[in-house]
Amino acid sequence: MSAPLWPAPTAADPVRATVPLPGSKSVTNRALPLAALADGPGTVRLALRSRDADLMAAALRALGATLTPSGETASSVDWEVVPGPVTGGARIDVGLAGTVMRFVPPIAALAAEEVFFDGDPHARRRPMGAILDALRALGADVRGDALPFTVRGPLAGGEVTLDASGSSQFLSGLLLAAARFDKGVTVRHAGPPIPSQPHIRMTVRMLREFGVRVDDSEPDVWRVEPGPIHAREFTVEPDLSNAAPFLAAAMVTGGSVTVPGWPAETTQPGDQLRELLAGMGASVERTPAGLTVTGTGRVTGVEADLRDVAELTPTIAALAALADSPSRISGVAHIRGHETDRLAALVTEINRLGGDAAETEDGLVIRPRPLTGGVFHSYADHRMATAGAVIGLVVPGVEVEDIATTGKTLPEFVSMWEAMLGGGAP
Numbered sequence: 521m522s523a524p525l526w527p528a529p530t531a532a533d534p535v536r537a538t539v540p541l542p543g544s545k546s547v548t549n550r551a552l553p554l555a556a557l558a559d560g561p562g563t564v565r566l567a568l569r570s571r572d573a574d575l576m577a578a579a580l581r582a583l584g585a586t587l588t589p590s591g592e593t594a595s596s597v598d599w600e601v602v603p604g605p606v607t608g609g610a611r612i613d614v615g616l617a618g619t620v621m622r623f624v625p626p627i628a629a630l631a632a633e634e635v636f637f638d639g640d641p642h643a644r645r646r647p648m649g650a651i652l653d654a655l656r657a658l659g660a661d662v663r664g665d666a667l668p669f670t671v672r673g674p675l676a677g678g679e680v681t682l683d684a685s686g687s688s689q690f691l692s693g694l695l696l697a698a699a700r701f702d703k704g705v706t707v708r709h710a711g712p713p714i715p716s717q718p719h720i721r722m723t724v725r726m727l728r729e730f731g732v733r734v735d736d737s738e739p740d741v742w743r744v745e746p747g748p749i750h751a752r753e754f755t756v757e758p759d760l761s762n763a764a765p766f767l768a769a770a771m772v773t774g775g776s777v778t779v780p781g782w783p784a785e786t787t788q789p790g791d792q793l794r795e796l797l798a799g800m801g802a803s804v805e806r807t808p809a810g811l812t813v814t815g816t817g818r819v820t821g822v823e824a825d826l827r828d829v830a831e832l833t834p835t836i837a838a839l840a841a842l843a844d845s846p847s848r849i850s851g852v853a854h855i856r857g858h859e860t861d862r863l864a865a866l867v868t869e870i871n872r873l874g875g876d877a878a879e880t881e882d883g884l885v886i887r888p889r890p891l892t893g894g895v896f897h898s899y900a901d902h903r904m905a906t907a908g909a910v911i912g913l914v915v916p917g918v919e920v921e922d923i924a925t926t927g928k929t930l931p932e933f934v935s936m937w938e939a940m941l942g943g944g945a946p
């Protein structure tokens with residue numbers, strides 16, 4: 521933990537800003553593999569540029585697709601994608617990206633040659649067993665149960681049962697490539713409830729948008745018919761989960777933040793910020809200009825089951841640490857397997873600043889207590905880093921360790937944050 525410290529800026533005044541967000545990580549990292557497996561050339565517009573998205577692009581190239589950027593900015597790119605036969609013999613770096621480590625192995629299993637996967641030290645601790653066992657059951661030769669591992673196809677596809685309670689990405693990964701398996705796939709979930717269900721709906725919707733036949737009519741069973749994935753032009757929505765710290769900034773400073781281009785209808789779990797933040801005292805308004813969150817400077821504690829929107833937990837916990845009444849967050853036991861053990865990390869870092877946070881079996885209890893400055897460690901976790909930034913807006917002397925880790929999904933975070941405090945877009 522010797523990464524540089526970033527003195528989190530405090531807000532001298534209520535923030536008033538419009539904050540455009542680059543493309544969704546989750547949508548980008550589904551659109552790229554679908555385009556790379558499609559039946560002809562296609563385009564992915566307004567794709568996110570970030571570490572996770574770049575790792576996905578590199579992985580697909582290594583497996584035989586051609587991706588050519590155009591219209592590139594620091595955090596956005598239009599990709600022309602020309603699929604090729606899936607070829608193995610590659611080494612894939614997954615970084616710390618759950619989407620790369622869970623979505624690419626089923627694609628690699630289309631190749632007859634071995635593909636080697638590895639990632640960051642933290643990535644080696646993230647659960648992989650359920651999807652690797654499923655690939656084995658479907659006919660692939662898989663060595664290892666966590667990173668590093670190898671996958672060698674081809675696999676026939678067919679029926680498989682898995683426990684996706686550890687991550688919805690196990691299921692999404694199988695479904696995204698399944699139309700290219702000879703027999704397609706029928707996946708049955710057996711186990712405790714699956715987290716992050718909107719991400720599964722995102723997978724199913726995007727498969728259908730690429731012309732794949734998916735039957736999700738039976739609870740806990742998904743059938744993907746074998747057949748072509750149709751090439752198309754696809755435009756990525758802004759990342760609503762990455763809107764969370766900016767909207768939280770409006771709340772804690774008693775200001776107002778607008779995120780333009782908030783979709784009227786979306787499968788992104790970040791859309792649930794509308795109800796969540798309203799429940800913590802914000803006024804929330806969606807207009808053609810976007811989503812506007814206005815705060816009072818006071819935050820109310822919340823009782824929230826975040827199972828469906830698990831990736832929002834660090835921001836909600838940061839707000840809870842600044843609230844004037846207790847909060848209880850539940851349904852998120854599995855985020856112990858996210859970028860870091862997020863429950864332990866949030867408790868440690870909130871308490872280090874003098875707060876009162878405790879772990880429960882499946883979440884957190886956070887009680888009001890005045891916070892003081894200090895180092896907020898990020899554990900290579902982009903959302904820990906942005907949670908520290910939110911607290912730092914109103915607690916002087918907070919220093920976020922390794923703010924650069926926000927590059928996982930939002931490389932421009934620091935300049936966007938500074939621009940927000942200055943009143944506008946960068």
Ligand SMILES: O=C(O)C1=C[C@@H](OP(=O)(O)O)[C@@H](O)[C@H](O)C1
Pocket residue numbers: 545546547618619686687688689692715716719830831
């Ligand atoms: O499919 C996806 O794009 C994601 C699914 C979720 O994973 P879990 O189901 O592991 O929570 C989410 O937390 C992650 O940030 C992105």
Ligand SMILES: C=C(OP(=O)(O)O)C(=O)O
Pocket residue numbers: 616617618619831858859903929
């Ligand atoms: C859990 C997350 O990421 P990943 O896609 O690496 O699982 C996240 O972004 O909060």
